[in-house]
Amino acid sequence: METIESMKRISRKNIISPKGFKAVGIHCGLKHKKNDLALLVSEVPASVAGVFTTNAIQAAPLSVTKQVVYETQKMQAVVINSGNANACTGKQGMKDALTMQQKTAEHLGIDQNLVGIASTGVIGEQMKMEPLLAGIEQLQPLDSLEGSIQFSQAILTTDTVTKNTAYATAIDDREVVVAGVAKGSGMIEPNMATMLGFITTDANIESEHLQQALKDITDVTFNSITVDGDTSTNDMVLVMANGMAGNNALTPSHPDWQSFLNALHAVARDLAKMIAKDGEGATKLIETKVTGAVSDEEARKIAKSVVGSPLVKTAVFGCDANWGRIIAAVGYSGATIDPDDIKIYIGTTLVVENGEPIPFSEDELLIYLKQHEVKFVVELNQGTGEGTAWGCDLTYDYVQINATYRT
Structure with missing residues (x-):
């Protein structure tokens, strides 16, 4: 049986593709x-x-x-x-x-x-x-x-x-x-x-x-x-x-x-x-995957907290590998965590382990963060719950669009 990940989109990808x-x-x-x-x-x-x-x-x-x-x-x-x-x-x-x-x-x-x-x-x-x-x-x-x-x-x-x-x-x-x-x-x-x-x-x-x-x-x-x-x-x-x-x-x-x-x-x-990718003024899609939560619901809650953080969103816009904003969003999500068990990846680069910073190349992550899609992974080591959320960066254009929406 096909999984969600293995399914392929059909070429006639429009709303009237099904019969009738x-x-x-x-x-x-x-x-x-x-x-x-x-x-x-x-x-x-x-x-x-x-x-x-x-x-x-x-x-x-x-x-x-x-x-x-x-x-x-x-x-x-x-x-x-x-x-x-x-x-x-x-x-x-x-x-x-x-x-x-x-x-x-x-x-x-x-x-x-x-x-x-x-x-x-x-x-x-x-x-x-x-x-x-x-x-x-x-x-x-x-x-x-x-x-x-x-x-x-x-x-x-x-x-x-x-x-x-x-x-x-x-x-x-x-x-x-x-x-x-x-x-x-x-x-x-x-x-x-x-x-x-x-x-x-x-x-x-x-x-x-x-x-x-x-x-x-x-x-x-x-x-x-x-x-x-x-x-x-x-x-x-x-x-x-x-x-x-x-x-x-x-x-x-x-x-x-x-x-x-x-x-x-x-x-x-x-x-x-x-x-999420077409958010007003957005230039990047942000994906956060959380693993090891006490439940899938808690994992999604944390993932949404990260992608919804204005500070995370602006850091992504500025290509700033500021993992402190990510872990802060994890902390105020209201979900069950142990700070000493947290791992954080930006792309495939490990930046936090056991709640402590891991040395990384700022230059390499700058290149990564310039891509149109940016992924974070947060490992909690508290259970088997998993969840993913998507958001976008927060840009100057977002303010402009919404300041003049009616005009």
């Missing part, structure tokens, strides 16, 4: 020029799963989409706008969200309860409904790469690149494809943040099992990234599984269950890393 999906993105006028309205459609109603922001302030689109995920448990389409979050917009915001759902359903000729919605952009501004509703009428989903590209562009805000990936695996001797697209660049501090993720698969699986799989995988992927420590109001990851691959229904007892989990995990991990 179409997508499109257009410019409707919520933003000045760029695509700002997207639609993803399945030929048939699909099983659906979702995870959502933990921010106590939640945007109207989340309430609408949660009802579809948790009550209908089927979804055939999801419509997304960028440029306006429809968050903190009161009763009018909820009315607008429901109208957005209703008009999309009418346009597609499907039940309103089969339509999910998502919004991303500025918080606290009422939605411009006239261009939005006119745009919905223009949405004609495509089963081509063009439609997939348009879709991935239309959901972006401050992102600098689109984020797409896909994997194939064999289930019941049939090819099953899992594909994903995401947006996210700032306010990335899961559990969930200014991040939207949409995953499609042609696997046959009921919503109950899909929800559990997504929840477990989210903990070690989307919930293991951070950019700036802020948690937003809007964000979600949705998975739609339309069953068109024709496999026998997947359950945890199915012999190929792990193969499906590995494909879903690989897609989620790719998207999470892409989001």
